[in-house]
Amino acid sequence: MRKIFLDCGTHELEGFEELYKKCELDESWEVFCFEVVEELIPTIQERELFKTLSNIEVINKAVWIEDGKMPLTLDLQFDDMHDYGGATNILGDNYLKPDYIKHELRKNAREVETLDFSRFVRENFSKEDQIIVKLDIEGAEYEVLDKMINEGTVDYVNAFFVEWHNRLLDKKYDENYLRKQLAQRNIPLYYWH
Numbered sequence: 001m002r003k004i005f006l007d008c009g010t011h012e013l014e015g016f017e018e019l020y021k022k023c024e025l026d027e028s029w030e031v032f033c034f035e036v037v038e039e040l041i042p043t044i045q046e047r048e049l050f051k052t053l054s055n056i057e058v059i060n061k062a063v064w065i066e067d068g069k070m071p072l073t074l075d076l077q078f079d080d081m082h083d084y085g086g087a088t089n090i091l092g093d094n095y096l097k098p099d100y101i102k103h104e105l106r107k108n109a110r111e112v113e114t115l116d117f118s119r120f121v122r123e124n125f126s127k128e129d130q131i132i133v134k135l136d137i138e139g140a141e142y143e144v145l146d147k148m149i150n151e152g153t154v155d156y157v158n159a160f161f162v163e164w165h166n167r168l169l170d171k172k173y174d175e176n177y178l179r180k181q182l183a184q185r186n187i188p189l190y191y192w193h
Contacts (some may be wrong), residue, residue, distance in 0.1 A: 002129045007033045008063040008117070008144075009136035012040055013047045015192070019134060019161060020049060030055040036062040036072055036112050037088055062090045063137050064114035065147045071109035087168070089138035090114065094170050117144050118153045131157045136192055139165040142173035149181045163192040 005025060007016045010033035019025070031053060035044065038060050044050055045058070062070065073095070075087040089095045090112070125131060135141040141162055148154040160182065166172050182189045 002125065003029045004125055004129055004131045005029050005031045006121075006131065006133045007031065008134060009138065010035045010044065010058070011136070013044045013050060015134060015136060017047070017049050019132075023132060027053060027055070029053075031057070033058045034061060034063050034115070036060065036090070037074065059115065061113045061115040062140070063117045063135070063144060064090065064140055065116060065118070065143050066114065067116045067119070068114050069111045070114050072112040073109045087138060089140070091139050091169070095139055096168050096170055098168060118148045118151045121148070121153045121156050122151070125156055127156050129156065132159050132161070133157050134161040134192060136163040139169050141165065142169075142175075142178065145178050145181075146173075149178070154182070154187065155185060157187060159188040159190065161190045161192040 003025075005016070005019075005023075007013075007019075010016055013033065016031065016033060033044065033056065035041065035058060041058055041060060050056055062072065064070070070090045071092060072088065072090055073092070075089075075097070087095070087098050092109070121131070135144065137144065141164065145154065145160075145162075148157075164175055166175060179189060
């Protein structure tokens with residue numbers, strides 16, 4: 001049995017660092033960090049925890065429901081114009097810009113690679129593995145979870161940490177349906193921030 005942590009939307013690795021302590025993980029865990037903003041990869045690689053762990057891999061793709069390419073809208077959250085975050089997403093017109101993102105900090109979309117997360121889980125892991133998933137993917141979590149439920153790959157996962165973004169979507173999703181599906185399978189769901 002392998003121990004796997006899948007950090008979807010790792011940003012600068014700060015969320016994983018928090019969960020590493022909270023979940024009492026150790027060096028025996030394999031860690032896959034998905035971050036679509038390539039400019040953040042060097043920052044991730046400079047983090048002390050990244051340097052300490054031997055089983056950590058950064059994948060520069062957007063977690064999604066299919067392999068391919070999609071436009072990524074970049075938002076710069078901070079005043080120095082070098083920090084990416086807040087509302088970077090692949091959802092196009094369905095994503096409503098949060099009030100804290102100034103219009104002038106929103107960058108035009110650029111094309112990025114997407115990854116079929118359900119397929120990734122099915123092809124790389126087994127139901128016997130211990131898998132924790134953190135989803136902070138700016139609204140894409142609804143379709144990703146729905147596909148995992150429909151394909152049964154949600155049953156590979158032992159626990160989810162999810163930040164829900166319905167408030168930022170033009171087309172709303174039924175969070176209660178997804179929560180109920182996880183509860184029926186006895187998969188713990190924790191609210192990520």
